Amino acid sequence: ENVTLGHHCILEDGVVLGDNVYLDSNTIVRRGVTLGADSFVGANCILGEYQMDFCRDRSAPVHPLTIGAHALIRSNTVLYSGSSIGEGFQTGHHVTIREKTWIGDHVSVGTLSDIQGNCRIGNYVRMHSNVHIGQLSRVDDFVWIFPYVVLTNDPTPPSENFVGVHLHSFSIVATGALVMPGLEIGQDALVAAGAIVTKPVPPYAVVVGNPGRVTSDVRKVKNKITGEPVYPWRHHFKTYMPWEDSDFQRWYDGLDLAG
Amino acid sequence: ENVTLGHHCILEDGVVLGDNVYLDSNTIVRRGVTLGADSFVGANCILGEYQMDFCRDRSAPVHPLTIGAHALIRSNTVLYSGSSIGEGFQTGHHVTIREKTWIGDHVSVGTLSDIQGNCRIGNYVRMHSNVHIGQLSRVDDFVWIFPYVVLTNDPTPPSENFVGVHLHSFSIVATGALVMPGLEIGQDALVAAGAIVTKPVPPYAVVVGNPGRVTSDVRKVKNKITGEPVYPWRHHFKTYMPWEDSDFQRWYDGLDLAG
Amino acid sequence: ENVTLGHHCILEDGVVLGDNVYLDSNTIVRRGVTLGADSFVGANCILGEYQMDFCRDRSAPVHPLTIGAHALIRSNTVLYSGSSIGEGFQTGHHVTIREKTWIGDHVSVGTLSDIQGNCRIGNYVRMHSNVHIGQLSRVDDFVWIFPYVVLTNDPTPPSENFVGVHLHSFSIVATGALVMPGLEIGQDALVAAGAIVTKPVPPYAVVVGNPGRVTSDVRKVKNKITGEPVYPWRHHFKTYMPWEDSDFQRWYDGLDLAG
Ligand SMILES: CC(=O)SCCNC(=O)CCNC(=O)[C@H](O)C(C)(C)COP(=O)(O)OP(=O)(O)OC[C@H]1O[C@@H](n2cnc3c(N)ncnc32)[C@H](O)[C@@H]1OP(=O)(O)O
Numbered sequence A, B, C: 001e002n003v004t005l006g007h008h009c010i011l012e013d014g015v016v017l018g019d020n021v022y023l024d025s026n027t028i029v030r031r032g033v034t035l036g037a038d039s040f041v042g043a044n045c046i047l048g049e050y051q052m053d054f055c056r057d058r059s060a061p062v063h064p065l066t067i068g069a070h071a072l073i074r075s076n077t078v079l080y081s082g083s084s085i086g087e088g089f090q091t092g093h094h095v096t097i098r099e100k101t102w103i104g105d106h107v108s109v110g111t112l113s114d115i116q117g118n119c120r121i122g123n124y125v126r127m128h129s130n131v132h133i134g135q136l137s138r139v140d141d142f143v144w145i146f147p148y149v150v151l152t153n154d155p156t157p158p159s160e161n162f163v164g165v166h167l168h169s170f171s172i173v174a175t176g177a178l179v180m181p182g183l184e185i186g187q188d189a190l191v192a193a194g195a196i197v198t199k200p201v202p203p204y205a206v207v208v209g210n211p212g213r214v215t216s217d218v219r220k221v222k223n224k225i226t227g228e229p230v231y232p233w234r235h236h237f238k239t240y241m242p243w244e245d246s247d248f249q250r251w252y253d254g255l256d257l258a259g
């Protein structure tokens, strides 16, 4: 299986590691974890971290954590048991992801980010550093979330009535924006840095300020260096994306949508 | 004493662990630490972390750290020597708490939170993820603090004249709000998400915006799902609270306030 | 060489440690690292962390990391290979500093701070907790950056056209302020807590609000406790500074600027 282990790694019984997995020193992999082939895990990580039931009772059923192939999980990251993560997953350092998180393929979660569990992240989602995803959040495919963004869920805290934020495909939430509970951020919308979003955001809208106001349409925004249109970004940006080798339209036309 | 130790734990001389304590792998407990019975400590924690005197001089007097019974301290958390923490303490992951922090009973401090020391946290305080508590802060009982809140202390930085923020009982500081130095946030006040609080906040006030303005009274706020009043929250919410099995009024009336 | 190692430290070949270095338990120092004399490194640190080339290929050239004498690096800190850090460097806990970061002398980087690499930090810079320094940032000497500040770099994300923020000497960015890409923050400027800076800031300007507006001149700001002027702060504050034993003017006049 060609697995490489660093010093002092701790592997519990029943862990399944794919071929060519590399675990750096001091990393702990608990029972119930399946890690796909060709994955790299940095030092001091915990895969399959205990949920509350084990912390309270010192015993619990095994809750599986599955991570797809080609993962790159950086040091000091804690991934709870009870989640499912696709292929090509990447994290920065000191990331925490709680149980009942469903993550698609080719997702990147930056340093210090904190995913609170009971939430769903699509494919090709890119989260920068220090993003907080509250429980019940839904992040669709091809969404970009920048540092210090928080998706909230309790409209009148403290309460028992949580509602999750829903970021639609291709939307972008810029640095430090806060999204109030239960709001829909429309496809291709752009939430400006520092915006406090208190109302649903229509597709293609640019939302700015405290409280957030729709001030523009993304299709009017120009790249400050080149003067060219920037959005919809799928037509102008391809790094990390499945159309990296051609362009969005050709990739999209080539999808077998009926199959 | 029925203490369970994970792999590679490091216990220094004179550490006192109560019955049924569980320390997960790689955790370090330094001299001067007393940890109460039935406590669970995750992996990679440091209890009794060195203060500056040891870092500089490589020797220092022992500064005690006492933590009460039934603690649940999650992985990668660093608790400095020289603090006192009550019973039923809970932390998320990657928490840092510096010296001269006094924490009451049944307090919860979320993942990534950063308590800077020289401060006082009451009983039944609930801090979510990524809260920053500046030195000289006072947080009274039954306060809720949400993610990315910062309590500041230097009015005109850099200076030598720090003044601490004081959050009164039952107040709520919502996500991403920043409180300027020395301000009093009154009992039952609600600081809205993203508010920049630049003036004292009266009891029951709702403060919104940049800069923060009093816009409402909490007693007028309705639960968005049920349409019911939400505040004062002690009459409508009981999870984690000492009135969890009855209601606030019955609990309050039953207190032996003279004794 | 009088080096002290804690339990389970991992030192790779070719690491160079100066005299009197102290490495606390579980710390990893990878090949290519040079750490100056009299340095203290807390537990669970990683010095010389792998860049992407090693994570992908499991082999890579050695990228040197040099850290000057008298460093104080606190626990759980991750410093990548490929950077250069001066003397008297201090970090809090859980700090992450990526490759191609150039840091001067007597710099302090607080708990949880995240320096993204490809950036330049001068001498006597003081960053508090949870500061995010985006790639291409330039921070000049004697700058103060407070918690939850973010220096951004992509004006219309996602794009390939990053531009770095430039904080000029003696400027101060208060808690939670966000600086938009490519902006110059002038010498001695003060960015108020929570400001969203969208335009260049002139020297000595006070910028407040969302969006940021110039509202005042720092030389008009008074210390709230003493009533005295506060700024330019170099004339009123000396802790940590090279004029700590006298005053700024005497120190400045004594510099050999031709030599
Ligand atoms: C973390 C990293 O490394 S990079 C992270 C990714 N990048 C970011 O988060 C920054 C993304 N950029 C933004 O959010 C920008 O605010 C945008 C793109 C939404 C708007 O920027 P632009 O269209 O360039 O606006 P422009 O600079 O022309 O300003 C137009 C007006 O809007 C205001 N404005 C611009 N941005 C904002 C903002 N975020 N909040 C409030 N007001 C704003 C300006 O002040 C100006 O108004 P004024 O003349 O009355 O002062």
Ligand SMILES: CC(=O)SCCNC(=O)CCNC(=O)[C@H](O)C(C)(C)COP(=O)(O)OP(=O)(O)OC[C@H]1O[C@@H](n2cnc3c(N)ncnc32)[C@H](O)[C@@H]1OP(=O)(O)O
Pocket: A134, A135, A150, A151, A152, A153, A154, A155, A156, A157, A180, A181, A196, A198, A199, A210, A211, A212, B128, B146, B147, B174, B175, B190, B191, B192, B193, B194, B195, B206, B208, B209, B221
């Ligand atoms: C992290 C987690 O997982 S959950 C964290 C806990 N939850 C939170 O932090 C969110 C708590 N909610 C808040 O802070 C809300 O702002 C509240 C409760 C203070 C106010 O919300 P509501 O009373 O529902 O206000 P409502 O939505 O009816 O809006 C009334 C007006 O105030 C504005 N407004 C509402 N909230 C805010 C805010 N936080 N900042 C600025 N303006 C606001 C609205 O835009 C609206 O004004 P407009 O019509 O001119 O645009």
Ligand SMILES: CC(=O)SCCNC(=O)CCNC(=O)[C@H](O)C(C)(C)COP(=O)(O)OP(=O)(O)OC[C@H]1O[C@@H](n2cnc3c(N)ncnc32)[C@H](O)[C@@H]1OP(=O)(O)O
Pocket: B134, B135, B150, B151, B152, B153, B154, B155, B156, B157, B180, B181, B196, B198, B199, B210, B211, B212, C128, C146, C147, C174, C175, C190, C191, C192, C193, C194, C195, C206, C208, C209, C221
């Ligand atoms: C993390 C730690 O432990 S400490 C971190 C370091 N300290 C900080 O970050 C706080 C630094 N202080 C600030 O940023 C302050 O906003 C300052 C110094 C720029 C301005 O404060 P002051 O000059 O004292 O302003 P003052 O309190 O007199 O208020 C004047 C007006 O500006 C407003 N104001 C003050 N600060 C701000 C702010 N940060 N944002 C928006 N408005 C503000 C006030 O509301 C008031 O307007 P109003 O009467 O219409 O409401």
